Amino acid sequence: MHAIVQDNNITQIITNPKSIVIGDIRYPSKIFELWSKAEKEAIGIYEIVTDYTNFKDAQYYINTNEEYSFANNQVTKSWGTATAKQLEDSFWTQQDSDNDLMPSDKSVGDVKIRGLKTIKIKDIKRQASNLLAPTDWYVIKATEVADYDVPSNITTFRSNVRTKSNEMETSINGASDVDALQALFTYTQQADNTTTRPLGEFPRLEV
DSSP, X not given: OEEEEETXXXXXXXXXOOOEEETTEEEOTTHHHXXXXXXXXXXXXXXXXXXXXXXXXXXXXXOOOOEEEEETTEEEEEOOXXXXXXXXXXXXXXXXXXXXXXXTTOOTTSEEEOOHHHHHHHXXXXXXXXXXXXXXXXXXXXXXXXXXXXXXXXXXXXXXXXXXXXHHHHHHHTOOSHHHHHHHHOOEEOTTSOEEOTTOOOOOOOO
16 A cells, blocks of 8 residues: 655555556556655655554454554554454343334344354354254254164264353353453464464364
8 A cells, every 4th residue: 555645744545556646747557566665755655554553353343543644754554542342242221212212123122232252152153053064964863763873973073062162152251351252262373383272172073
């Protein structure tokens, strides 16, 4: 990304190379590729440097106040202080209803905004369901065929998936704040060069 700076003010942000007019001269898009940094800056085109100091993972935070500034011969893109997303669910209240703020298809006590815990737990349940689905037929067959038993490795796998899913949900529900929740899903490199996360992983079927 580039910015056009005139009289120490940023006048335009350029996300993709294009033909531009500066002063009375039109420059072709090729200058972004062919000209040196110094040559572009000489006519007021600056490469944008991104300052990620305040930027946080958008899964967990709302990044606010995106802005561009020009100082010390450099254009910088930065953000203001990020706001943590809602951790717990919020619900429609009688006050919302009295103030005519509640949609007609909602009732007092219905979920108003799903919190991050609910969103993450829903995803865990989906993953567990997807892992169990390929072996559902074993269980269905066992209910329909009298002399058929589900293989022990299948039974163990399905039980382990459910156990791990419950453990993950407990960990998610136990997170005290957004940073603690994010940490559960954050992979870190171990001494043996493997990467793990506090939440752990679902088991895989042994065949």
